[in-house]
Amino acid sequence: MARIFSNRNRPFDLGPLPLELLPRDPGAPLAEARQPGDAESAGADTILPAILEYRELFARYLDGEVARARAPVPADPDERAQNLKASAYFLDVTLAGCCRMETDDWTGQAHPPHTHAFVFLIEFGHETNPGEAGDAWIRGTNAARTDLRCAEVAVVMAGYIRALGWRARGHVAGDTQVAIARLAQRAGLARSVDGVLAAPFLKRGFRLGVVTTDYEIAPDAPLASLEWPSVEAYMGVPGTRPGWTEDEEGRRPLHLGRYEMERIARADEPTTRVLREQIRRMPKRADLFSRALAGDLGERPQHERRRFAVKHPLAFAMTPLIRNMVPLQGGREPLGGSALADAKRNAQAVKALGYYLGADLVGICRAEPWMYYSHGDEAGEPIAPYHPYAVVMLIDQGFETMEGSSGDDWVSGAQSMRAYMRGAMLAGVMAAHLRRLGHSSRVHSNAYSELLHLPAMLMAGLGEMSRIGELVLNPFIGPRSKSVVFTTDLPLEADRPIDFGLQDVCRMCRKCARECPCNAIPFGPKVMFNGYEIWKPDVEKCGRYRLTNAKGSACGRCMKTCPYNREDLVESEKLLWLSIEVPEARRALIEYDDAAGGGARNPVKRWWFDLEIVDGVAVQPAAANERNLSPGRDEKLAKAQKLAFFPPELQPKGGTTLKEVVPIDREAGLAAYAAAKRCE
Secondary structure, rough: EHHHHOOOOOHHHHHOOHHHHEOOOOOHHHHHHOOOOOOOOOOOOOOOHHHHHHHHHHHHHOOOOOOOOOHHHHHHHHHHHHHHHHHHHHHOEEEEEEHHHHEEHEEOOOOOOOOOEEEEEEEOOOOOOOOOOOOOHHOOHHHHHHHHHHHHHHHHHHHHOOOOOOOEEEOOOOOOOOOOHHHHHHHOOOOEEEEEOOOOOOOOOOOEEEEEEEEOOOOOOOOOOOOOOOOOHHHOOOOOOOOHHHHHHHHOOOOHHOOOOHOOOOOOOOOOOOOOHHHOOOOOOHOOOHHHHOOOHHHHHHHHOOOOOOOOOHHHHHHHHHHHHHHHHHOOOOOOOOOOOHHHHHHHHHHHHHHHHOOOEEEEEOOOOEEEOOOOOOOOOOOOOOOEEEEEEEEEEEHHHHHHOOOOOHHHHHHHHHHHHHHHHHHHHHHHHHHHHHOEEEEEEEOOOOEEEHHHHHHHOOOEEEEOOOOOOOOOOEEEEEEEEEEEEEOOOOOOOOOOOOOHHHOOOOHHHHHHHOOOHHHHHHHEEOOOOEEEOOOOHHHHHHHHHHOOOOOHHHHOOOOOOOOOEHHHHHHHHHHHHHHHHHHHHHHHHHHHHOOOHHHHHOOOOOEEEOEEEEEOOOOOOOOOOOOOHHHHHHHHOOOOOOOHHHHOOOOOOOOOOOOOOOOHHHHHHHHOOEOO
């Protein structure tokens, strides 16, 4: 499903389809129409009840408080519309448009004094074929599934506009004050065909969401045609999705996902050693961000801990959903089980469901006891391992946005939060569905987890440990993912670890270390740390920088500059397979990435407004990181590098709470790293 033609020169606000090439008719009549629905009704064993539970939660946040002052955003309605469209495409909508509100657009007499509407469309998910694993869970739920996604986007987009200082409310089917189908036609996203809305370019159905607001944005005009405008557009020459995408997806079983992970070599153990008998389970209180929250790193990191990733208003708008999904994550206790005893079929069904809901990659492993935290971080309560299986999913943070960013500027936190939000939603629906079927299931999200994600990702075969250190890198989307996990007692066939040659590539490539803003990624060999063989980063350096970054929100520069962070092209896949199948080519491919400017900022893709929320108001930040590549600095940085790490004996003990300060001992950490066993 990779594209043939690059979108490098395509502004992000234009989206993945060539909507801008279609003819428009400002005088087109608006017809009565309904949104597309499911061809079949949902059966008794579908995920519909779980979807509706989350849908009810999301509806609570369609409206909310407006910031007390307006942000310094451009006054130009065109620039504002472009920013909103890009923000929505960042949230993975399929099409987006704008229009002015008219009296007849409201469904009741009482309505807010909103003047404009932002309208977006999300296509249905790729479904299973009849009889395939997961079919009984999925069939008849696409409209509800897509309405849930529309609700997510409506909450975030309305919250973003309110954070800028303007009034805004989200509207989705079942919770709307507007005629959604009418607005979709006026915003140029769909036309009525025999009483049902039809959208250009799409073969599957879709659903719609709307945000009404008093924020002035430039309107679009109704469509005059739904036909492909040219053969070039169908081929994807503008850098857009080609017209055969849906047919190509339909030929691949859903449980395999879009990436050919089945072609990657598997092994019984990971390519980096995991000495289970030497691993000491650690309390959550030992996580760097928990230590910062408790005050172990000092006053400033403690203050910044609560806001470092959500300083930008777009990320801030995601927090109500991220925080309020935690109570729905599930429990630990057995529920009695069901007749679902076929572990292989169950695994295929779970993977199909994950891909249907929006995961980019799904893997399964045994949830071994050493993967669980030993204690929680609030009251320091012990955690006894409980579920035998872990379903691990990766959410792509988005190549295009990362291409436009330095990796540590004002959109970085939003990239993380978007992936965390999406992951929590889809894992939550899946775990809730399995509980309804009688199987204990619990989500482990970024907001609250009782299981370490990295070892689960590694053992589930979703990647190898990379030089970046505490990051499992996937061959297809590289390091630019965030993970979500749910554990369960549903019998599942586990995947095996993978080997695509990353250890050899990372041994030769030191680009992430060279480009790290705080020199926290090792230039030297792997070490043994608490039973793991790893290029161990200095988490204190990294964490302090991410927390206190004054010219951006958090940091993902290592992901940004990694040679595996590539555009989704046929050419890129060829380079990947060359690196896997021809080890002799690896060094040349590493050098080629630098020579070709891989990881450089692309100004065409820079779509966001630089803003920082301070005391509840979005203001212009003092500066933004605008780093470019720095080849040739390797030896200088390596010579100056001093790294620390903090093994279990230098961490807060199990049972320590967030109310107890345990100052970080950097001198001891430096000595521990110097004494560590080198593995190369």
